[in-house]
Amino acid sequence: MKAFTYERATSPAAAAAAVAGRPGAKFLAGGTNLLDLMKLEIETPTHLVDVQDLKFDRIDATADGGLRVGAFVSNTALSADPRVMRDYAVLTRAIQAGASGQLRNKATTAGNLLQRTRCPYFYDTNQPCNKRSPGSGCAAIGGYSRQLAVIGTSDQCIATYPGDMAVALRVLDASVETIDPKGAVRTIPLADFHRLPGKSPEIDTVLAPGELITAVTLPRPLGGRHVYRKVRDRASYAFALVSVAAVIQPDGTGRVAFGGVAPRPWRSPAADAALPHGGAAVVAQAFAGAKPTRDNAFKLPLATRTLAAALTPARTA
Amino acid sequence: MECTDGLHLSRRGVLAGGVASVAVAAAPAAEARLASAAPPAMMPVSLEVNGRHHDLRLDPRTTLLDTLRDHLQLTGTKKGCDHGQCGACTVIVNGHRINSCLSLAVQHDRDRITTIEGLGTPDRLHPMQAAFVRHDGFQCGYCTPGQICSAVAVLDEIKAGIPSHVSHDLATPMRPTNTELRERMSGNICRCGAYSNIAEAITEVAGAAA
Ligand SMILES: Cc1cc2nc3c(=O)[nH]c(=O)nc-3n(C[C@H](O)[C@H](O)[C@H](O)COP(=O)(O)OP(=O)(O)OC[C@H]3O[C@@H](n4cnc5c(N)ncnc54)[C@H](O)[C@@H]3O)c2cc1C
Ligand code: SF4
Ligand code: FES
Ligand code: FES
Numbered sequence A: 001m002k003a004f005t006y007e008r009a010t011s012p013a014a015a016a017a018a019v020a021g022r023p024g025a026k027f028l029a030g031g032t033n034l035l036d037l038m039k040l041e042i043e044t045p046t047h048l049v050d051v052q053d054l055k056f057d058r059i060d061a062t063a064d065g066g067l068r069v070g071a072f073v074s075n076t077a078l079s080a081d082p083r084v085m086r087d088y089a090v091l092t093r094a095i096q097a098g099a100s101g102q103l104r105n106k107a108t109t110a111g112n113l114l115q116r117t118r119c120p121y122f123y124d125t126n127q128p129c130n131k132r133s134p135g136s137g138c139a140a141i142g143g144y145s146r147q148l149a150v151i152g153t154s155d156q157c158i159a160t161y162p163g164d165m166a167v168a169l170r171v172l173d174a175s176v177e178t179i180d181p182k183g184a185v186r187t188i189p190l191a192d193f194h195r196l197p198g199k200s201p202e203i204d205t206v207l208a209p210g211e212l213i214t215a216v217t218l219p220r221p222l223g224g225r226h227v228y229r230k231v232r233d234r235a236s237y238a239f240a241l242v243s244v245a246a247v248i249q250p251d252g253t254g255r256v257a258f259g260g261v262a263p264r265p266w267r268s269p270a271a272d273a274a275l276p277h278g279g280a281a282v283v284a285q286a287f288a289g290a291k292p293t294r295d296n297a298f299k300l301p302l303a304t305r306t307l308a309a310a311l312t313p314a315r316t317a
Numbered sequence B: 001m002e003c004t005d006g007l008h009l010s011r012r013g014v015l016a017g018g019v020a021s022v023a024v025a026a027a028p029a030a031e032a033r034l035a036s037a038a039p040p041a042m043m044p045v046s047l048e049v050n051g052r053h054h055d056l057r058l059d060p061r062t063t064l065l066d067t068l069r070d071h072l073q074l075t076g077t078k079k080g081c082d083h084g085q086c087g088a089c090t091v092i093v094n095g096h097r098i099n100s101c102l103s104l105a106v107q108h109d110r111d112r113i114t115t116i117e118g119l120g121t122p123d124r125l126h127p128m129q130a131a132f133v134r135h136d137g138f139q140c141g142y143c144t145p146g147q148i149c150s151a152v153a154v155l156d157e158i159k160a161g162i163p164s165h166v167s168h169d170l171a172t173p174m175r176p177t178n179t180e181l182r183e184r185m186s187g188n189i190c191r192c193g194a195y196s197n198i199a200e201a202i203t204e205v206a207g208a209a210a
Helices: A012-020 A034-039 A075-080 A082-087 A089-096 A101-106 A109-113 A165-171 A269-273 A279-286 A299-311 B006-016 B019-024 B027-036 B064-071 B127-134 B144-159 B178-184 B195-209
Strands: A005-008 A025-028 A047-050 A059-061 A067-070 A175-179 A185-189 A212-218 A225-231 A242-248 A254-259 B043-049 B052-058 B090-093 B096-099 B111-114
Touching: A012 A025, A012 A047, A012 A175, A012 A212, A059 A082, A075 A082, A075 A089, A075 A101, A075 A109, A082 A089, A089 A165, A089 A225, A089 A242, A101 B096, A101 B144, A109 A165, A109 A212, A165 A242, A165 A254, A225 A299, A242 A299, A254 A269, A254 A279, A254 A299, A269 A279, A279 A299, B043 B064, B052 B064, B064 B090, B090 B144, B096 B144, B127 B144, B127 B195, B144 B178, B144 B195, B178 B195
Parallel strands: A005 A047, A025 A047, B043 B111
Antiparallel strands: A059 A067, A067 A212, A175 A185, A175 A212, A225 A242, A242 A254, B043 B052, B090 B096, B090 B111
């Protein structure tokens, strides 16, 4: 690990200023992704601003009947909050489908959103990777791409956003609240939060340098049946090959988002609208224009089957 | 207790020999790399480990795992992967189990930490330690301290109503069924494959506690 200096931020604006004012500075939350990448020298920050003392550890009701989840709330605490289990079960299910009990205790809401890709070449510093080292090329294109994205990719990068929690947040139309170094706050719909790679795959999200996430807000509960179904190479403690988050209403309408298939949680209005016509219709809409590789073409039929299973109530447990 | 001389400590670690030397064998190379870089500013860190207070001065890069093993000589906690993938380094911090390899000691200033050494002693075993012995919940034993710390925390998590991936109904109390225990323990890998005996040991303690 490269040497760095460390501080604990005492106010949100000061934390944002500390990172913005110093090239090479980064926020540190749970550390379960950042420290992993620092050990491999994929991330090499020179200064860490620890946000654990900022009191972002509460989940509060909002005026319009939703919830405001502090950026530092642990994945375990969020998934086990009685209001979340009752009204946003898809979120509980998605969080519990990811990582391990130990990691979920340490991982935070903001850190989880900002976890970086699991593309094997991103992790291998001997390989070219535009996301890790801009302009170096992409070893995954033409390489081993079984886990990688089938849609939303570019000729610079075909990596997925690997997380589970954000797929549920996408279906729930959550928003991300931030504060910048000048103290200005903004709200970013989750739909706009993760970027597609285009020509700059090294930039994962729309956050500006030093912009600090303070909370994630959930709109009023949607009702309906909440499902998160994840398919992976082993039954637990592995990243998704394909996952489906869905909220289905009694009349068959609803919302659906896919994980493990794209550089961000994948959802479209046309796919939602196709829900009453069944899983195959949804997948046809959601994956129109998909460009799978030979290695990961299996993800399209797998998405159809995973959604079919998610739509069958008896089999959702 | 205070000790800041990393080289000195890793030499002692190697001399301690046995299984531990496998894990510390990589340390001298890492220390040499450290030495060639600009000397890092040491930071004060206070930890309460197994009921004892420690004031340390550490390189901010030092993980909680390396702090426990190399600075406090609590080598019960093991280093398997050093990347959050195996659970050998599991300890309990302020009541919650975490992977000590993916956490910096400086993140834990003033935290309360329980390691396998703090759960029980050879003549006063924690019930979970005794159950692992009774049920043959290990072979080589390398994953065992992490398994036991995790298992103790799992039963608390079930009592606290924290759901798991396999909990069918979020509205009813969580129960320590075999399926639940296996899912909740999936962050602890055992190369020897002692899983079924581990699950039996935890089931016994869960039954006694219920
Ligand atoms: C073995 C293993 C298996 C895993 N399996 C899964 C899985 O199956 N599914 C899944 O979804 N995840 C999985 N994960 C990833 C895990 O969910 C993430 O590591 C975790 O959520 C990151 O949260 P953190 O708080 O530890 O983030 P950190 O590592 O502290 O930070 C991550 C990033 O977020 C930035 N950041 C943190 N807080 C803020 C803030 N408030 N504002 C702005 N920037 C911020 C940091 O600068 C850093 O760049 C796994 C991880 C491991 C190690
Ligand atoms: S797919 Fe993206 S992350 Fe993977 S090697 Fe190519 S550029 Fe890097
Ligand atoms: S050593 Fe920490 S999880 Fe493997
Ligand atoms: S007992 Fe050998 S690794 Fe588990």
